[in-house]
Amino acid sequence: MITLKDILYKVTLDTVVGSTNVMVRNIHFNSRSVAINDVFVAIKGTVVDGHQYIESAINQGAIAVVCEVIPAITKKGVTYIKVDDSSRALAIMASNFYGNPSENLKLVGVTGTNGKTTIASLLYQLFKKAGFKVGLLSTVKIMVDNNEFPATHTTPDSLTINAYLKQMNDEGVEFCFMEVSSHGIDQNRTLGLKFEGGIFTNLSHDHLDYHNSFAEYRDVKKRFFDELPNTAFALTNIDDKNGSIMLQNTKAKQYSYALKSYADYKAQILENQFNGLLLKLNDNEVWVRLIGTFNAYNILAIFACAELLGLEKDELLRLISELESVNGRFQFLISDEKITAIVDYAHTPDALQNVLETINDIRTKNEDLITVVGCGGDRDKTKRPKMGHIASALSTKVIFTSDNPRTEVPETIIDDIEKGVEAQNFKKTMSIVDRKQAIKTACQLANPNDIILIAGKGHETYQEVNGVRTDFDDFKIVKEFLKQLQK
Numbered sequence: 001m002i003t004l005k006d007i008l009y010k011v012t013l014d015t016v017v018g019s020t021n022v023m024v025r026n027i028h029f030n031s032r033s034v035a036i037n038d039v040f041v042a043i044k045g046t047v048v049d050g051h052q053y054i055e056s057a058i059n060q061g062a063i064a065v066v067c068e069v070i071p072a073i074t075k076k077g078v079t080y081i082k083v084d085d086s087s088r089a090l091a092i093m094a095s096n097f098y099g100n101p102s103e104n105l106k107l108v109g110v111t112g113t114n115g116k117t118t119i120a121s122l123l124y125q126l127f128k129k130a131g132f133k134v135g136l137l138s139t140v141k142i143m144v145d146n147n148e149f150p151a152t153h154t155t156p157d158s159l160t161i162n163a164y165l166k167q168m169n170d171e172g173v174e175f176c177f178m179e180v181s182s183h184g185i186d187q188n189r190t191l192g193l194k195f196e197g198g199i200f201t202n203l204s205h206d207h208l209d210y211h212n213s214f215a216e217y218r219d220v221k222k223r224f225f226d227e228l229p230n231t232a233f234a235l236t237n238i239d240d241k242n243g244s245i246m247l248q249n250t251k252a253k254q255y256s257y258a259l260k261s262y263a264d265y266k267a268q269i270l271e272n273q274f275n276g277l278l279l280k281l282n283d284n285e286v287w288v289r290l291i292g293t294f295n296a297y298n299i300l301a302i303f304a305c306a307e308l309l310g311l312e313k314d315e316l317l318r319l320i321s322e323l324e325s326v327n328g329r330f331q332f333l334i335s336d337e338k339i340t341a342i343v344d345y346a347h348t349p350d351a352l353q354n355v356l357e358t359i360n361d362i363r364t365k366n367e368d369l370i371t372v373v374g375c376g377g378d379r380d381k382t383k384r385p386k387m388g389h390i391a392s393a394l395s396t397k398v399i400f401t402s403d404n405p406r407t408e409v410p411e412t413i414i415d416d417i418e419k420g421v422e423a424q425n426f427k428k429t430m431s432i433v434d435r436k437q438a439i440k441t442a443c444q445l446a447n448p449n450d451i452i453l454i455a456g457k458g459h460e461t462y463q464e465v466n467g468v469r470t471d472f473d474d475f476k477i478v479k480e481f482l483k484q485l486q487k
């Protein structure tokens with residue numbers, strides 16, 4: 001138990017009705033989770049206004065309420081705190097409640113449209129290999145050193161973040177790498193955390209359903225760097241036209257990385273093949289087992305970040321050459337018959353184009369590129385024809401299939417995708433509703449040296465149909481079929 005006064009340390013209080021010298025058991029922003037002696041923080045959400053649940057939170061035992069508007073009728077014995085912005089207050093309260101755990105480890109945040117999961121996960125891998133106890137908060141999973149927990153968000157809410165950071169403190173974790181999404185920044189989920197460093201990857205059109213404009217999306221990302229302390233480093237991709245904008249107002253020490261421009265950390269691609277990249281990182285040559293130009297950026301960011309965190313260069317280069325691709329992010333295998341299979345999470349037109357262009361940059365005309373792809377049900381329908389167009393224009397053969405149809409009819413989704421295929425590309429395509437059969441067919445169609453891309457599900461381990469999730473793992477399935485074909 002901790003006093004309300006201690007939880008509110010550094011929160012700017014507008015009005016206080018009642019006492020802050022009360023003992024508090026827990027903090028909640030969802031009234032449904034409130035129990036006796038908890039604090040309820042009322043937040044105006046995107047769907048409803050949490051203020052309308054103040055009464056029900058009190059009925060469930062809330063001893064205090066933090067809100068932007070104190071209700072007209074207050075209850076005796078309950079403390080009401082008015083603040084300017086409840087979600088900001090929540091973030092600071094969350095840190096205080098868990099003993100400011102971000103101050104007891106080195107926390108690095110990765111933000112940008114693409115590459116966050118890849119960079120954060122590879123940094124986790126690298127620091128583990130270097131012998132440290134490490135934490136990870138990512139889209140794919142949460143790691144408290146060796147203990148794995150499922151992730152529900154790319155950047156969880158501030159209470160969840162601090163709860164995991166506290167667990168990391170208890171485990172003696174020294175470094176933690178986390179993804180910082182634009183939703184996370186906008187909703188103050190990372191506010192009040194003490195970051196040792198921040199990394200910017202790149203910015204392209206995304207999440208414009210949530211942010212009103214590209215400029216707003218960019219400015220939200222920039223806020224993360226604006227809020228870094230002067231003890232932190234801010235590492236940015238200067239090849240991206242928004243890379244320097246990110247650092248305009250930061251107090252942190254500024255560092256840049258680039259493949260094309262002048263920068264503190266530079267990389268040159270010496271070889272780009274299906275079994276990896278030969279890179280020159282500043283003046284050091286290193287072979288990495290990751291594919292494609294965008295991974296050269298990711299590796300460079302990792303190299304720079306690890307050096308800024310104090311890893312010794314020679315050891316760092318050796319560890320970089322040992323890194324393995326992240327689950328479902330350009331994860332690849334090469335069969336004994338020399339068929340390359342790539343599993344990637346590309347589930348948007350942009351990402352799909354990116355991945356296909358990367359593969360086409362490496363492959364020669366003699367090798368076929370067979371793409372297996374679908375689109376999720378109950379999700380943005382406008383992306384379907386676009387993905388149909390991109391897949392068929394940039395592959396030799398395409399098999400359209402299902403990707404979590406959810407409550408929709410799978411055949412209808414595939415029809416929508418096929419609407420984007422241009423007449424001259426139709427003969428390259430076929431549709432197989434059953435994703436397992438689609439993958440099997442791709443394996444049967446492939447000749448030695450061909451490439452199979454299975455896009456859309458990446459690390460997911462299920463197929464969701466009508467609310468039911470059954471086990472499904474693209475990588476395991478393709479690996480099994482390619483093995484069977486060898487017999």
Ligand SMILES: CC(=O)N[C@H]1[C@@H](OP(=O)(O)OP(=O)(O)OC[C@H]2O[C@@H](n3ccc(=O)[nH]c3=O)[C@H](O)[C@@H]2O)O[C@H](CO)[C@@H](O)[C@@H]1O[C@H](C)C(=O)N[C@@H](C)C(=O)N[C@H](CCC(=O)O)C(=O)O
Nearest residue numbers: 029030031043045046047048050053153154155157181183
């Ligand atoms: C659009 C969005 O980001 N929503 C997030 C937001 O919820 P919200 O504002 O919609 O909440 P709301 O339903 O309006 O409710 C407002 C308040 O009333 C409370 N309430 C509500 C009902 C009730 O009975 N009692 C009660 O107290 C709610 O707990 C909440 O505090 O705040 C919640 C708590 O932090 C988040 O879980 C929730 O994430 C939803 C589930 C979500 O899908 N978010 C996605 C879009 C997201 O955050 N994605 C990013 C990036 C992904 C990427 O880069 O691809 C991520 O970081 O994961």
Ligand SMILES: Nc1ncnc2c1ncn2[C@@H]1O[C@H](COP(=O)(O)OP(=O)(O)OP(=O)(O)O)[C@@H](O)[C@H]1O
Nearest residue numbers: 113114115116117118139154294297330345346351
């Ligand atoms: N640096 C990069 N630049 C462009 N594309 C990338 C980069 N790194 C990875 N990708 C591609 O972008 C997609 C997303 O990669 P990743 O999961 O690492 O990004 P993310 O920022 O975590 O995305 P999300 O917002 O979905 O969590 C993948 O399809 C991957 O192949």
Ligand SMILES: N[C@H](CCC[C@H](N)C(=O)O)C(=O)O
Nearest residue numbers: 347375376379403404456457
């Ligand atoms: N976070 C995204 C991921 C989509 C992945 C794709 N496999 C799908 O199910 O549509 C969503 O749930 O919309």
Ligand SMILES: [Mg+2]
Nearest residue numbers: 116117139154
């Ligand atoms: Mg991610």
